[in-house]
Amino acid sequence: MTTKALLAGVALAALGTGAAAQTVGFSQIGSESGWRAAETTVTMQEAEARGVDLRFSDAQQRQENQIAAMRSFIAQGVDAIFVAPVVATGWDSVLEEAAEAEIPVILLDRMVDSDPSLYLTAVGSDLVHEGSVAGQWLVDTVGEEACRVVELQGTTGSSPAIDRANGFREAIEGHANIEIVRSQTGDFTRSGGKEVMESFLQAEGGGADICALYAHNDDMALGAIQAIKEAGLDPGDDILIVSIDAVPDIFQAMADGDANATVELTPNMAGPAFDALDAYMADGTMPEKFIQTESALYTQDDDPLAQYEARKDLGY
16 A cells, blocks of 8 residues: 555545535446446436435546546535546546545446555446356356357456456356357447447358357447348347346347347446445445445346336436
8 A cells, every 4th residue: 555545545534524425526437338327317316315416527438537527526625426437547646636635435336446545435246247147147058069259348448348358258267168259349339339240240250150249238239239130140049149237228139039148237336325425424434345236147038028117217
């Protein structure tokens, strides 16, 4: 731990004031996916329900915009900052500035490679576990059959891209019949997923040599499904589709037979974050450093139309 981090940790530990947060700054990555839009909506709903003035900043997937927003929040003297970091590295300076200003920071959905003393807590799923759940579904589904997999990775350098890739590989390790033959970032976007899948199809015999697609989020999978259809193939049958997030559109695709499985990432990171912040500001109660949400697997057997109806009004 650096001297700055140590001093910041001491400052952070002294913040319990007996009051509730009135103003919270929220630096959001952007709106690169339906899930991200839902997270933003749910966070705003949680803030409104608690009477919190939420000051929102859309970084448009640029870290420099997030850092500028956080410095603006610090200058405004907000009570706390929520940030969904676009990448894992490069946060030390601004986190030290927030801690020195006695403003607790809570990470939503993604982690950073900074000293944990520089933030109050992080709320998210176990990203490695998400990838492992997706990989285990594929292992169970294909059995001993040979399976060539193409992978649509998330934003390069982001914690979901790193961890979801690692978890999937852990699950298929030891199953020599399953091989990842191509892997490329689609930047978590539907258009990126479509474009990269088109290149995968061209490189793999028009798709005839692809057994399955693993996408780090549903939006990339949905773009890939469009590319597969345009190539004259049947997604969900000719090419198995497994992805992560559980957004409404992937359940519609599952109901249509175009996708096979998704791993849920709840968009409600803000509820647990506000709960932790309220307890901390009331009496200095320190939360766990990581507050984990559940990662449930859904397949075509789980009434995807009902799942779609349950999620369609959440802001996706």
